[in-house]
Amino acid sequence: MNIQVYENAAQIGKAAGALFAAKIIEKPACVLGMATGSSPLPTYAALVELYEQGVLDFSEVRSFNLDEYVSIDRSHEQSYYRFMFDNLFSKVNIKAENVQVPYPVSPDPNSDCAAYDAAIDAAGGIDLQILGIGNNGHIAFNEPSAVFPFGTHIVDLTQSTIEANKRFFASADDVPRKAITMGIGSIMKAREVMIIATGAAKAPAVKAMLQGDVDPQCPASILQLHPAVTVFLDTEAAALL
Numbered sequence: 001m002n003i004q005v006y007e008n009a010a011q012i013g014k015a016a017g018a019l020f021a022a023k024i025i026e027k028p029a030c031v032l033g034m035a036t037g038s039s040p041l042p043t044y045a046a047l048v049e050l051y052e053q054g055v056l057d058f059s060e061v062r063s064f065n066l067d068e069y070v071s072i073d074r075s076h077e078q079s080y081y082r083f084m085f086d087n088l089f090s091k092v093n094i095k096a097e098n099v100q101v102p103y104p105v106s107p108d109p110n111s112d113c114a115a116y117d118a119a120i121d122a123a124g125g126i127d128l129q130i131l132g133i134g135n136n137g138h139i140a141f142n143e144p145s146a147v148f149p150f151g152t153h154i155v156d157l158t159q160s161t162i163e164a165n166k167r168f169f170a171s172a173d174d175v176p177r178k179a180i181t182m183g184i185g186s187i188m189k190a191r192e193v194m195i196i197a198t199g200a201a202k203a204p205a206v207k208a209m210l211q212g213d214v215d216p217q218c219p220a221s222i223l224q225l226h227p228a229v230t231v232f233l234d235t236e237a238a239a240l241l
């Protein structure tokens with residue numbers, strides 16, 4: 001693992017943005033795995049800046065998002081679909097038909113989950129996946145559990161995640177209880193992965209991810225087995241290493 005520690009989130013945004021930019025320049029029709037949350041925001045801002053400077057062209061880029069709440073509409077201001085348009089997709093020249101955010105629409109959500117993984121495979125797989133990490137070590141919405149779930153699936157959010165995400169909603173009661181998420185297998189199949197963690201609250205999860213056992217109780221620890229991971233930390237998130 002390539003572990004990089006920076007002073008602040010803005011510096012991480014520039015560095016992680018540069019990694020994304022290099023991929024898009026090297027392979028204009030690349031497949032990007034996108035994440036939501038506060039951690040990727042400076043990276044997306046860096047990408048928008050590079051696009052506005054004429055450095056990047058997203059016209060052939062395709063993307064697949066990691067996850068989405070199940071019970072809220074895509075127009076809801078906390079939907080991850082809307083998050084992606086508000087923070088990146090509407091600000092660059094990516095084609096709307098080339099972006100996918102998982103969302104179960106059929107009476108059988110499992111078939112939607114299987115279709116999402118099949119669509120990623122049909123696109124040739126993810127070239128570069130960006131991740132954040134939850135305070136409990138989750139990646140996407142793969143919560144701590146007894147096993148590493150392989151493919152895209154529907155998940156019940158843990159109380160810890162509901163608590164962590166209630167800041168975006170009027171109250172904890174308004175946080176959706178279910179989500180659809182790429183599985184650990186879907187994420188591990190990405191050819192390259194970057195993960196961003198900032199702030200002291202992430203320090204225990206970062207330590208478990210990098211220095212603990214590979215254990216589904218810390219889903220991010222699986223990244224120890226991925227051959228091409230860059231870890232971007234600020235000094236606070238790296239404090240326990």
Ligand code: GLP
Pocket residue numbers: 035036037038039040066067131132133134135139140141161165
């Ligand atoms: C959510 C998302 C994750 C994200 C995590 C951390 O639960 N499903 O993909 O990594 O929050 O979010 P943040 O970056 O805001 O700390």
